[in-house]
Amino acid sequence: MQRERLVTGFWSLAVLAAFLALWEWGPGLAGIPAFVLPPFSAVCSEAVRIWGAEKLLWHAGITTAEVMIGFVLGSFLGALIGFTLGASPRIEAVLSPYLLALQIAPKVAFAPLFVMWLGYTIYPKILVAVLIVFFPVLINVLTAMRNTDVDLTNLARSFSATRWQIFRMVEYPTTLPALFSGLRIASTLAVIGVVVGELVGGNLGLGFLLVFFEGQGNTAGVFVVIGALTVIGVLAYYAVVLAERRVLHYLPSADTPVR
Amino acid sequence: MTPSRSPAIEFIGVDKRFRVKGSSTELLAATQVSFEVADGEVVSLIGPSGCGKSTLLNLGAGLAPPSAGAVRVAGNPVSGPNPHVAFMLQKDLLMPWRTIARNIEFGLELRGVPAARRREVSGQLLRQCRLEGFGEHYPHQLSGGMRQRAALARTLAVDPLVLLMDEPFSALDAQTKMVLQQDLARTVSEQRKTVLFITHDLSEAVALSDRILVMSERPGTIAARITVDLPDRDNPMARRKHPGLTRHVNELMALLKLDDGTELH
Numbered sequence: 001m002q003r004e005r006l007v008t009g010f011w012s013l014a015v016l017a018a019f020l021a022l023w024e025w026g027p028g029l030a031g032i033p034a035f036v037l038p039p040f041s042a043v044c045s046e047a048v049r050i051w052g053a054e055k056l057l058w059h060a061g062i063t064t065a066e067v068m069i070g071f072v073l074g075s076f077l078g079a080l081i082g083f084t085l086g087a088s089p090r091i092e093a094v095l096s097p098y099l100l101a102l103q104i105a106p107k108v109a110f111a112p113l114f115v116m117w118l119g120y121t122i123y124p125k126i127l128v129a130v131l132i133v134f135f136p137v138l139i140n141v142l143t144a145m146r147n148t149d150v151d152l153t154n155l156a157r158s159f160s161a162t163r164w165q166i167f168r169m170v171e172y173p174t175t176l177p178a179l180f181s182g183l184r185i186a187s188t189l190a191v192i193g194v195v196v197g198e199l200v201g202g203n204l205g206l207g208f209l210l211v212f213f214e215g216q217g218n219t220a221g222v223f224v225v226i227g228a229l230t231v232i233g234v235l236a237y238y239a240v241v242l243a244e245r246r247v248l249h250y251l252p253s254a255d256t257p258v259r
Numbered sequence: 260m261t262p263s264r265s266p267a268i269e270f271i272g273v274d275k276r277f278r279v280k281g282s283s284t285e286l287l288a289a290t291q292v293s294f295e296v297a298d299g300e301v302v303s304l305i306g307p308s309g310c311g312k313s314t315l316l317n318l319g320a321g322l323a324p325p326s327a328g329a330v331r332v333a334g335n336p337v338s339g340p341n342p343h344v345a346f347m348l349q350k351d352l353l354m355p356w357r358t359i360a361r362n363i364e365f366g367l368e369l370r371g372v373p374a375a376r377r378r379e380v381s382g383q384l385l386r387q388c389r390l391e392g393f394g395e396h397y398p399h400q401l402s403g404g405m406r407q408r409a410a411l412a413r414t415l416a417v418d419p420l421v422l423l424m425d426e427p428f429s430a431l432d433a434q435t436k437m438v439l440q441q442d443l444a445r446t447v448s449e450q451r452k453t454v455l456f457i458t459h460d461l462s463e464a465v466a467l468s469d470r471i472l473v474m475s476e477r478p479g480t481i482a483a484r485i486t487v488d489l490p491d492r493d494n495p496m497a498r499r500k501h502p503g504l505t506r507h508v509n510e511l512m513a514l515l516k517l518d519d520g521t522e523l524h
Contacts, residue, residue: 149350149352151348151350151352152352152354154317154320154322155346155352155365156365156369157322157340158320158321158322158340158344158345158346159340159345159365159366159369159370159417160339160340160341160342160369160370161369165369169365169368169369170354173354173356176356250355250356250357250397250399251355251399252399252400
């Protein structure tokens with residue numbers, strides 16, 4: 001078991017090393033100029049320069065804050081409306097065509113509109129993130145509410161449970177695994193929403209830096225920002241996974257033997 | 260609770276119709292069902308699949324109203340879920356997010372029993388149902404038989420007058436099943452509980468019951484009533500060895516026309 005894990009880890013690192021080597025020396029060998037595809041070392045030294053000269057951490061911090069706020073607000077609203085619609089099929093039947101339309105509409109297309117409404121501030125970015133995060137959470141929660149075991153709600157009813165008790169003690173916990181898979185998707189979508197918002201307007205955040213470096217023809221800088229955005233996305237994703245592990249600790253996992 | 264003269268649970272001329280989805284017609288699931296189960300009695304309900312046995316159980320639990328007739332528990336008409344009745348199904352319905360102890364306490368919690376008292380009850384039931392030491396485990400850590408025992412403990416926790424059981428042991432392997440039948444029979448007779456027990460297993464019905472009601476095909480109604488004249492109702496293992504058991508099973512098979520190849524399920 002232990003040995004197997006070491007071997008897997010070794011090969012993973014080997015793939016990374018091969019990739020970086022290819023990135024470093026491949027473009028030169030293939031005759032691709034550095035302004036099209038800068039080698040890995042150039043991107044690294046550019047990262048060090050940007051860190052000081054362009055306040056990389058400051059912009060990354062703003063993007064992170066927007067992602068967090070957008071994620072929390074969007075998830076909260078999505079879950080809230082998912083629970084409400086799940087509890088009242090009548091309202092869901094009335095709203096479902098519009099929900100479907102809104103779900104299909106490309107949410108990032110709203111970014112210019114939000115910038116026109118709210119100006120070059122952080123708010124339009126947060127709003128795009130809220131909108132894009134909202135639907136996967138809502139749909140997951142709603143579907144899980146629909147699939148609650150009728151026998152389980154009947155059991156609660158036979159014990160004279162109130163509607164609120166049925167929600168709190170049966171439906172809500174039933175939906176948690178689905179809610180968390182929605183949140184996982186949402187965590188990566190939130191980053192996309194924020195970056196698109198930043199690309200559209202303003203002078204804040206990593207999305208702005210992308211446009212800024214594009215204007216300078218600074219390919220290495222663009223790579224640095226893409227790297228930074230990926231780091232934020234990975235952190236957001238693992239924050240959700242960590243929370244999920246704590247909340248859903250009661251679910252059987254591969255390494256706990258089932259009797 | 261007034262167990263005095265009135266039966267623990269009685270069905271009086273009960274009909275149950277269901278609206279058929281996407282059609283204006285109604286389906287008559289059960290008709291003219293009349294029977295009573297005396298206090299402390301164990302009565303099994305057998306019959307072909309789809310004959311409305313489970314429907315009757317839902318009516319007894321107050322989860323649905325009868326279309327005609329009345330259901331009474333301890334002399335009072337059933338108008339909704341009530342504290343005298345608790346049900347148990349083939350599915351254990353243990354909630355994966357609750358420990359076994361907290362699953363057992365579920366009904367008490369819904370009824371607002373204070374935590375300390377709930378602990379007391381679940382502790383006692385864990386011992387009684389031979390689940391001691393498993394109170395803090397989660398359902399997935401238990402075997403099927405243990406889970407079903409926990410479901411029984413949850414049913415008993417609310418101290419109901421009547422237990423409604425819908426094939427509670429049918430998903431278990433043969434040996435586990437016999438052990439649980441033994442546990443149930445002993446508990447029921449010690450606590451003088453009244454039981455209405457649905458099963459497809461004819462020898463299980465004979466081994467556990469005072470009386471057996473045979474239902475007809477849909478629309479279901481009581482086609483025959485049999486009194487099990489065997490000793491040891493509190494000891495199904497002993498009853499299973501009794502030669503009279505086979506005689507009763509044969510009688511039931513004839514009533515269900517199983518010899519003619521009618522399908523039971």
